Amino acid sequence: xxxxxxxxxxxxxxxxxxxxxxxxxxxxxxxxxxxxxxxxxxxxxxxxxxxxxxxxxxxxxxxxxxxxxxxxxxxxxxxxxxxxxxxxxxxxxxxxxxxxxxxxxxxxxxxxxxxxxxxxxxxxxxxxxxxxxxxxxxxxxxxxxxxxxxxxxxxxxxxxxxxxxxxxxxxxxxxxxxxxxxxxxxxxxxxxxxxxxxxxxxxxxxxxxxxxxxxxxxxxxxxxxxxxxx
Amino acid sequence: xxxxxxxxxxxxxxxxxxxxxxxxxxxxxxxxxxxxxxxxxxxxxxxxxxxxxxxxxxxxxxxxxxxxxxxxxxxxxxxxxxxxxxxxxxxxxxxxxxxxxxxxxxxxxxxxxxxxxxxxxxxxxxxxxxxxxxxxxxxxxxxxxxxxxxxxxxxxxxxxxxxxxxxxxxxxxxxxxxxxxxxxxxxxxxxxxxxxxxxxxxxxxxxxxxxxxxxxxxxxxxxxxxxxxxxxxxxxxxxxxxxxxxxxxxxxxxxxxxxxxxxxxxxxxxxxxxxxxxxxxxxxxxxxxxxxxxxxx
Numbered sequence: 001x002x003x004x005x006x007x008x009x010x011x012x013x014x015x016x017x018x019x020x021x022x023x024x025x026x027x028x029x030x031x032x033x034x035x036x037x038x039x040x041x042x043x044x045x046x047x048x049x050x051x052x053x054x055x056x057x058x059x060x061x062x063x064x065x066x067x068x069x070x071x072x073x074x075x076x077x078x079x080x081x082x083x084x085x086x087x088x089x090x091x092x093x094x095x096x097x098x099x100x101x102x103x104x105x106x107x108x109x110x111x112x113x114x115x116x117x118x119x120x121x122x123x124x125x126x127x128x129x130x131x132x133x134x135x136x137x138x139x140x141x142x143x144x145x146x147x148x149x150x151x152x153x154x155x156x157x158x159x160x161x162x163x164x165x166x167x168x169x170x171x172x173x174x175x176x177x178x179x180x181x182x183x184x185x186x187x188x189x190x191x192x193x194x195x196x197x198x199x200x201x202x203x204x205x206x207x208x209x210x211x212x213x214x215x216x217x218x219x220x221x222x223x224x225x226x227x228x229x230x
Numbered sequence: 231x232x233x234x235x236x237x238x239x240x241x242x243x244x245x246x247x248x249x250x251x252x253x254x255x256x257x258x259x260x261x262x263x264x265x266x267x268x269x270x271x272x273x274x275x276x277x278x279x280x281x282x283x284x285x286x287x288x289x290x291x292x293x294x295x296x297x298x299x300x301x302x303x304x305x306x307x308x309x310x311x312x313x314x315x316x317x318x319x320x321x322x323x324x325x326x327x328x329x330x331x332x333x334x335x336x337x338x339x340x341x342x343x344x345x346x347x348x349x350x351x352x353x354x355x356x357x358x359x360x361x362x363x364x365x366x367x368x369x370x371x372x373x374x375x376x377x378x379x380x381x382x383x384x385x386x387x388x389x390x391x392x393x394x395x396x397x398x399x400x401x402x403x404x405x406x407x408x409x410x411x412x413x414x415x416x417x418x419x420x421x422x423x424x425x426x427x428x429x430x431x432x433x434x435x436x437x438x439x440x441x442x443x444x445x446x447x448x449x450x451x452x453x454x455x456x457x458x459x460x461x462x463x464x465x466x467x468x469x470x471x472x473x474x475x476x477x478x479x480x481x482x483x484x485x486x487x488x489x490x491x492x493x494x495x496x497x498x499x500x501x502x503x504x505x506x507x508x509x510x511x512x513x514x515x516x517x518x519x520x521x522x523x524x525x526x527x
Contacts (some may be wrong), residue, residue, distance in 0.1 A: 075407045075408065075409075075413075077417070078413070078415070078416055078417030079415055079416055079417070080342075080344050080416055080417065081417075083342065083344065083345045084344070084345075087345065117261075117262065118260070118261030118262030119261065119262070120262075120305050120340075121340065123340070123342075145262060169261065170252075170471040170473075170478045170506075171255055171261040171478070172261045172262070173473075174261075174473070174476065174478070175261060177476070198470075198471050200472075202472075202473075203473050206473065206476075
């Protein structure tokens with residue numbers, strides 16, 4: 001597809017606004033982009049030029065989010081930077097939501113995320129959610145302190161590609177074992193990914209999880225590699 | 231409140247306590263339960279932990295109030311009991327400590343200021359209530375521990391400064407990245423933290439939790455390199471937790487930490503104890519090494 005220089009420029013600016021977390025022209029962050037247009041100006045501008053939501057997602061938003069995921073994985077940026085990018089990305093997806101509802105814009109598939117039973121920490125899970133959504137996946141976020149039953153219910157009522165489980169505490173990560181077992185007993189074909197500060201590959205192997213990743217990008221890569229895009 | 235500074239000056243190096251959370255789990259606390267509720271419902275067990283650390287040789291112990299801020303207690307719908315639970319936490323440790331010192335433990339709320347989860351005013355109010363209750367329960371100092379966000383720590387420091395002359399220790403937790411640098415979860419360097427804490431007028435700067443005793447030696451060296459004067463507290467985990475046959479095991483046993491403890495003392499730390507996975511046995515080992523070190527000074 002051919003775009004004019006203007007439109008390519010706007011798409012690259014949009015990617016930059018996602019990467020840096022630039023919401024709109026009046027937002028004060030980041031300081032070096034003050035008074036420049038943000039996601040909430042650039043995205044409607046692209047739509048008004050008849051650029052399709054799919055092109056905007058693939059050639060703008062996802063490029064920005066990929067950079068965020070990779071920089072976070074490589075330790076070049078930190079949680080605050082990711083959270084601010086997440087805000088900009090959420091704003092972009094809100095603008096695109098009508099197209100998703102109508103079916104004009106299709107996401108890659110649905111994934112369940114949950115912090116396991118007994119654990120009230122949501123930061124790690126939210127980072128994963130942000131990176132997956134930024135990678136074009138639809139996330140069903142079951143929240144914190146989530147039991148097997150709740151996950152099985154969600155698996156029954158949705159077309160789910162994978163489940164991601166999070167735990168911050170050594171005590172609660174032990175609860176992952178039962179949850180993985182319950183999912184495998186009922187939905188043997190559904191891959192289960194696990195993550196969180198106290199986890200490691202050996203523990204993931206012990207509890208029969210399909211994937212351990214120390215960073216959100218690892219789960220995104222796994223999903224993208226294992227499920228063909230629609 | 232002078233007692234804390236007098237004791238620090240007189241003894242040169244204070245031995246603190248070890249873990250509370252992992253000790254509570256040994257006594258039956260279950261994942262998902264509110265640890266601070268034990269101050270009311272299982273006070274005998276909480277007292278037993280405090281007493282074991284005193285018997286092992288701690289000069290200063292903390293309180294079972296790490297998650298006792300109203301913001302944190304609201305997860306369990308217990309925010310209205312915040313004052314009582316914190317005051318009782320302080321009273322239990324006070325009774326166990328006898329003439330030894332007590333520092334009131336306060337942990338972060340888990341909410342982020344920068345994303346608008348919570349406002350600075352709400353944080354200060356929440357911490358102020360907790361500080362007030364701990365002081366009413368008789369603590370000699372306040373220990374802000376396992377912090378990672380300078381902005382949230384600033385709110386907690388402001389809350390403490392609502393009360394005159396309270397000795398204040400502020401301890402952060404760091405990860406070590408693949409290039410060997412220490413950063414908090416928010417990306418702050420040890421130097422960033424130290425400068426902010428000195429500017430805020432904190433009395434003691436600390437490092438706790440993290441990757442263990444051996445993993446923290448370079449971090450403490452770095453901090454001591456930036457400031458020769460500020461008192462430093464060190465409370466590492468007993469290494470990173472591992473699971474062996476479904477059980478959590480910490481690799482740094484009392485024998486394993488001995489050399490690291492000696493390194494900390496020669497770098498020049500002022501309060502030393504432990505965090506997750508450490509036990510009264512670790513404190514017994516540290517006590518002995520500190521006594522030997524001070525004898526040979």
